[in-house]
Amino acid sequence: MNIFVCIKQVPNTTEVKWDLEKGTLIREGVESIVNPFDLYAVEEGLRIKERLGEGKVIAITMGPPQAKEALRDVIAMGVDEGILVSDRAFAGADTLATSYSLYKAIEKIGDIGIIIAGKQAIDGDTGQVGPGIASWFGYPQVTYVRKIVEINKEKAVVERLTDYGYDVVEIGLPAVITVVKEINEPRLPSLRGKMKAKKFEPTVFTSKDIEADETKIGLQGSPTQVKKVFSPPKRTGGEKFEGEAEELAEILFGKLKELKVV
């Protein structure tokens, strides 16, 4: 049984610099790291393997050749294999095309137990690729997982973090889950892992290798168009009222009347 972990190489900064004309990230001169949320996915993948006492943890990433460094980082943590989905034909992919390409690559390897991803990447912040992969497969998915309560080869019981608390969800496997940082504390690389990582070369999948439908990959397969990149205005706080309960009730009632809610 294979435990797939989707990772992304991202610039090491939360203060990302943008090329405003092209609407893309300026990657030059910025150190690359594994998307921090993905490290929780890697850790959980390793823990599932330890819990089940079997399986192989396979990290998969789509990106340029240098994205193999991200795979090396997670090999050092104990991941068994790394797949780099890389081809010029994939360039310009949006989340739909990316999830399609990853889906085809994962399908090619097969023997799928579970697919885990971080809740979102710190550069694009969309949180769409994990759910996208689930849709292409037609697998069940649970996003924002904060705990795997129970897991065996057939099913898993997980806790999904919500605004109001958490849901307990049972899903049949294979399935896709995306995880939040509450789920675990990622382990540090080990010395043996680092030595293995040094020599590690990923298996590279091109568009041909994964038998991709050309209309679904790269720029062509990407319906999303970036029209404009901008920082959204900061949310400002609402009006604050102070005073005694009676007084406040009156003010609030007045406001609600003004808004024609009552």
Place this chain on the structure above:
Amino acid sequence: MNYFLTEEEQMVREIARKIALEKIVPVRQKYDEEGTFPHDIVEVMAQSDLFRVFIPEEYDGMGLSTLAMLLAVEELSYGCAGIALAYAGTALGITPIILYGNEEQKKKYLPMVANGALAAFGLTESEAGSDAGNIKTRAEKDGDYYIINGTKQFITNGGEADVYVIIALTDPSRGTRGATAFILEKGMEGFEFGKKEDKMGIRASVTRELIFRDLRVHKSQILGREGGGFLMTMKTFDRTRLGVAAQAVGIAQAALDAAVSYAKKRHQFGKPIASFEGLQYMMADMAIKVESARALTYMAARNVDAGEKVADITAMAKAYASDVAMQVTTDAVQIFGGYGYMKEYPVEKMMRDAKITQIYEGTNQIMRNIIASQLIKRIK
């Protein structure tokens, strides 16, 4: 300064540094205050393969250089010298087995430590500190067994370690030549632990008495030959005292970094105090001392691995680095001024931690005895 470390050595340093900064620094004050044992950090060290560094490959280790082990000790000590001691004390405890153990003993004990079990070494007794030849712990022969009675004092990792190498007299009439090393395991009948010492510094490290009450061990637990215990101990210390040197370098570097960073931020008389020449000279002197202590320690480690005679150079490194740690931490507290004296800032702990490095694994006076005796022997 570039010390031309091997790739493996650099990896060890990177990993140990990451553990120090990410795992140790956030909790060091808590462990120092509570004086509890950092099981969680030891677990991280084990998971990161740090215990494999000094265990040979054929016993589930990685068999790296002495310097690789010292780099781990130095970096961990940069975070907290007390927490680092769980690691360094284990290296000390297992070294005699690496050097003198037979195949069976190595097969049994080295993989345990490679996978994170702790080790300890027991020589010191209440009446035998620097005068180690004065030990009283007795091992009396009884057929294929020995009956051990006595008490060891100030034993690092006591009670936490699973493997112990202790020295006992098998023939008191022969003095130090009647001393024999035994390998003990936690849980053996008649092997107990005394109270935990309440220490000035390295408070996250555990120091206990080992108490032997009619402890019956099979002769197969003898390490090396009967009567060879004292010589083995000295040969072990000739190497392992570099662990103390590395610990001292780590403490000193941490104090220096903290002091410089503070001096740049702290303003008095309208200027950062780092702009005052008096403090600049002080910081420069601290840096000179730290770097020379490190250079001496690393070079001594290379000599150990090259099989050179190292008794005096490792003694120099230990004495010098620990004196430097004491001086530099004291100066760091001075640079912090009143704040340096407060527990809220890290340098007062470093100053308390530094003191032990001048005392244990041979006081710095004993180190100077070793150096002087070699000098007198060598120069005609």
